[in-house]
Amino acid sequence: MPVPAQNEFFIDPNRCIGCQACVQACSECETHKGYSMIHLDFVDRAHSVQTAPVVCMHCDSPTCAEVCPADAIKKTADGVVQTARKPRCIACNNCVLACPFGVPKMKTDFKLMMKCDMCYDRTSEGLKPMCATVCPSQALFFGTREQIESLRPRSIPTNQFRFGEQTITTKVNMMLPNAGKAEYVDVTKAMGVGTLGKTISLNILDGIYNEESAE
Amino acid sequence: MITREREQLTTSPDGGLLEDQPKWRQDFPIDWPQDHYVSRRDFTKFMVLTSLAFTAGQFWIVVQNYLRTRRGELPLIKIAAVDEVPIGGAVTFAYPEAHDSCLLLRTGEKTFIAFSQKCTHLSCAVVPQPDKGRFYCPCHEGSFDIATGAPIAGPPRRPLPKISVEVRSGAVYATGLELRTI
Numbered sequence: 316m317p318v319p320a321q322n323e324f325f326i327d328p329n330r331c332i333g334c335q336a337c338v339q340a341c342s343e344c345e346t347h348k349g350y351s352m353i354h355l356d357f358v359d360r361a362h363s364v365q366t367a368p369v370v371c372m373h374c375d376s377p378t379c380a381e382v383c384p385a386d387a388i389k390k391t392a393d394g395v396v397q398t399a400r401k402p403r404c405i406a407c408n409n410c411v412l413a414c415p416f417g418v419p420k421m422k423t424d425f426k427l428m429m430k431c432d433m434c435y436d437r438t439s440e441g442l443k444p445m446c447a448t449v450c451p452s453q454a455l456f457f458g459t460r461e462q463i464e465s466l467r468p469r470s471i472p473t474n475q476f477r478f479g480e481q482t483i484t485t486k487v488n489m490m491l492p493n494a495g496k497a498e499y500v501d502v503t504k505a506m507g508v509g510t511l512g513k514t515i516s517l518n519i520l521d522g523i524y525n526e527e528s529a530e
Numbered sequence: 531m532i533t534r535e536r537e538q539l540t541t542s543p544d545g546g547l548l549e550d551q552p553k554w555r556q557d558f559p560i561d562w563p564q565d566h567y568v569s570r571r572d573f574t575k576f577m578v579l580t581s582l583a584f585t586a587g588q589f590w591i592v593v594q595n596y597l598r599t600r601r602g603e604l605p606l607i608k609i610a611a612v613d614e615v616p617i618g619g620a621v622t623f624a625y626p627e628a629h630d631s632c633l634l635l636r637t638g639e640k641t642f643i644a645f646s647q648k649c650t651h652l653s654c655a656v657v658p659q660p661d662k663g664r665f666y667c668p669c670h671e672g673s674f675d676i677a678t679g680a681p682i683a684g685p686p687r688r689p690l691p692k693i694s695v696e697v698r699s700g701a702v703y704a705t706g707l708e709l710r711t712i
Contacts, residue, residue: 380560389562
């Protein structure tokens with residue numbers, strides 16, 4: 316059974332409080348018990364407590380699957396990029412190196428790549444993914460677009476990410492400040508940006524923010 | 531069946547149409563339904579081609595059966611005159627071809643018996659030992675019964691091929707070859 320099309324995943328790193336509840340919940344799942352498929356990234360640990368949860372973004376053109384030499388990573392018809400097929404995966408690490416979001420994890424003990432599959436056993440049954448269920452601040456939100464729009468009027472979801480010349484469209488949405496009206500998140504612009512005191516400016520939003528910084 | 535929309539669910543990195551993509555991209559699709567479709571198609575192709583090969587093989591066997599040369603009846607070859615072989619003695623001869631050496635034994639006044647000389651273990655030449663009632667193979671200490679050619683000791687497990695012999699007007703003739711497994 317496919318994941319219902321109206322149910323979407325929204326990530327709002329702004330709301331993340333770094334409680335690790337999603338990581339714990341993920342690692343308790345029977346399908347990959349003891350191993351969490353979610354990353355809780357510390358944006359700049361030396362200067363800030365800000366964290367950002369990273370789940371699989373489920374790209375329209377999944378780079379992990381494109382680079383897989385063993386044809387092991389497949390996408391179901393509902394757009395969910397599944398974890399590696401165990402009989403096919405050769406543990407070559409190509410997907411781990413290729414994924415722009417750093418999602419796939421290599422379990423060398425199992426000789427298998429394991430990644431977030433949006434809790435396919437749950438979402439295909441109409442339930443929420445485990446991380447979205449437990450997130451106390453709802454930085455990880457799973458629901459319809461109408462719900463998120465009424466709950467977060469000051470944010471707008473986007474699913475366009477810019478890596479240099481390439482724009483990647485994903486199934487999972489990232490919540491951005493409504494004022495920016497950015498077409499896409501420019502991920503590579505954040506690279507090499509230093510921090511100033513307690514302020515973290517990543518310049519990842521195209522549009523007014525960049526123009527302001529340029530001036 | 532797979533719908534068109536499903537086939538084009540995954541967009542290629544260059545954003546082009548499915549038709550414009552290289553063939554390997556269609557052979558190794560990222561989409562799960564399309565991947566299953568390809569596996570099914572490969573399996574069906576494999577089954578059809580394999581059955582076809584088996585069918586063709588059967589016909590080839592039939593054709594070969596018509597094409598092969600038949601050996602026909604084995605020749606009738608004179609081995610020796612009756613007087614040349616003493617009772618209890620043996621002579622060597624070749625039957626049916628020049629290199630198939632055989633042994634003819636005279637066991638009585640009018641009884642002759644012949645076996646191939648090739649040991650059924652590793653083709654060494656066997657030596658008749660009438661006093662011990664056996665053919666003896668010196669290579670691996672193999673023994674065959676002198677009356678029947680059956681293996682009685684050592685590594686050989688199959689009996690010696692028997693040559694049927696006939697006495698006609700004072701001479702012994704080899705008339706046929708009897709290959710046996712037990």
